[in-house]
Amino acid sequence: MTPSAIILIVLGLAAIGYVLGRQRALKTAQREGVKLHSLSGYHGQSVALFIAVPALFLLAAWLFLQPVLIESSVSGRIPQSAIPEGGARSLVMFDVRRIAEGLNQIVAGGDVSENDLADMRADVTDVRARLAEVGVALGSDVSPIVLQTAKEYRATDLTASFVRNIAVLVVALGFGAWALARIRPGLRARNISETFIKALLMGSSLVAILTTVGIVGSLLFESISFFNMYPAKEFFLSTTWNPQFRGGSELGILPLLWGTLYVSFVALALAVPLGLMIAIYLAEYAGSRLRSYAKPAIEVLAGIPTIVYGLFALITVGPFLRDWIAQPLGLGSSSSSVMTAGLVMGIMLIPFISSLSDDIINSVPQAMRDGSYGLGATKSETIKQVILPAALPGIVGAFLLAASRAIGETMIVVMGAGASAQLDLNPFEAMTTITVKIVSQLTGDTEFASPETLVAFALGLTLFVFTLGLNILALYIVRKYREQYE
Known part of the structure; x- marks a missing residue:
């Protein structure tokens, strides 16, 4: 299941939570014969926010960390012998990612099943034609180890994505059930809703600052790598x-x-x-x-x-x-x-x-x-x-x-x-x-x-x-x- 589908599901659960929270607040007030501290809409908003915000925050954090952790884990499994002389491990990982994406397209297209893919021999000539059909061209220097690593990369990514989807849904349903259960006439739902909105506005105001920090950080770190390879004096003073x-x-x-x-x-x-x-x-x-x-x-x-x-x-x-x-x-x-x-x-x-x-x-x-x-x-x-x-x-x-x-x-x-x-x-x-x-x-x-x-x-x-x-x-x-x- 793709992240966009998960987002739609979470938003659908939030909409359902809004309706259930509003109805529960009205029924609770009617049953106890008292007035609600906040309007029923605020109770619905509080349930919807507790469903959507933690789940979407977890999804965003997971999407950010998952590629980094998987690549770090898989990169450590590549033996030094699989890295071309004078090359870099990052270039090998680039080939691994491309091949893994190609294998995903092959399975999605119905050319092979998951079992066939698991049994596929890590041989360049055995896989090259199938990958070429989905637009992934392999060079002659791609080794069987790289192909096997690509399959491990894909398997790890699929497992992590499955766990991510389950975790997001569990968080959404768990917080939603908790927010729904705590609804009572005296609950200050308006304060909860406004606090969430205030935090959302504050986070939005930080987007420009964080974006600037990210831009400067990416430029700075890569520039430091460049100046470790090339003299800064020649870069700033050379006329060629x-x-x-x-x-x-x-x-x-x-x-x-x-x-x-x-x-x-x-x-x-x-x-x-x-x-x-x-x-x-x-x-x-x-x-x-x-x-x-x-x-x-x-x-x-x-x-x-x-x-x-x-x-x-x-x-x-x-x-x-x-x-x-x-x-x-x-x-x-x-x-x-x-x-x-x-x-x-x-x-x-x-x-x-x-x-x-x-x-x-x-x-x-x-x-x-x-x-x-x-x-x-x-x-x-x-x-x-x-x-x-x-x-x-x-x-x-x-x-x-x-x-x-x-x-x-x-x-x-x-x-x-x-x-x-x-x-x-x-x-x-x-x-x-x-x-x-x-x-x-x-x-x-x-x-x-x-x-x-x-x-x-x-x-x-x-x-x-x-x-x-x-x-x-x-x-x-x-x-x-x-x-x-x-």
């Missing part, structure tokens, strides 16, 4: 990016960091002034009729997928810049360039800046405008000396959002700027960014434990620290100017 999965790699981040900043600078140089001017016009000059059409039309740009922007850069903007600017001026002959990606990305960022800045400018109190006009200032002087300084903290936040989007963009850079990691001032040369290389290093049939793969986590951690620094700087600016106008 040349990964070689067979050894001799040079993994310097400076060319990637330069490409990221260069493309983002070009994008923001286009998007910031245009977006801000659009926002000022819509907020201060445009009439309500024009604004009702212009603002939605501009915001349509935010809904266009980035892959479409990438195609626009590849097919239209890149060739135009190459044929009309780069080649006549002798600056380059490639349609993939920093300028191509930057300009298209800047177009994509315009609605982010204009829409947010427009809302922020409109939030400035009308009294500040009226006071400026009363002192004899013109409309342009009021905008420059009153409205923009008052709205500056929010506008800085809009710029920061646009900068974060530019730094994290991938598809436009892949299709518009190319994949060449180099240090160059020429904006018509092909370059690449950190995000593009993170994707390229983690895709393909590569060894996960190698420095060339783990470098993606070091790149991600560096980008995270860089973005965090921008956030801190923007927060400082916002607080400084906010104190001035409050």
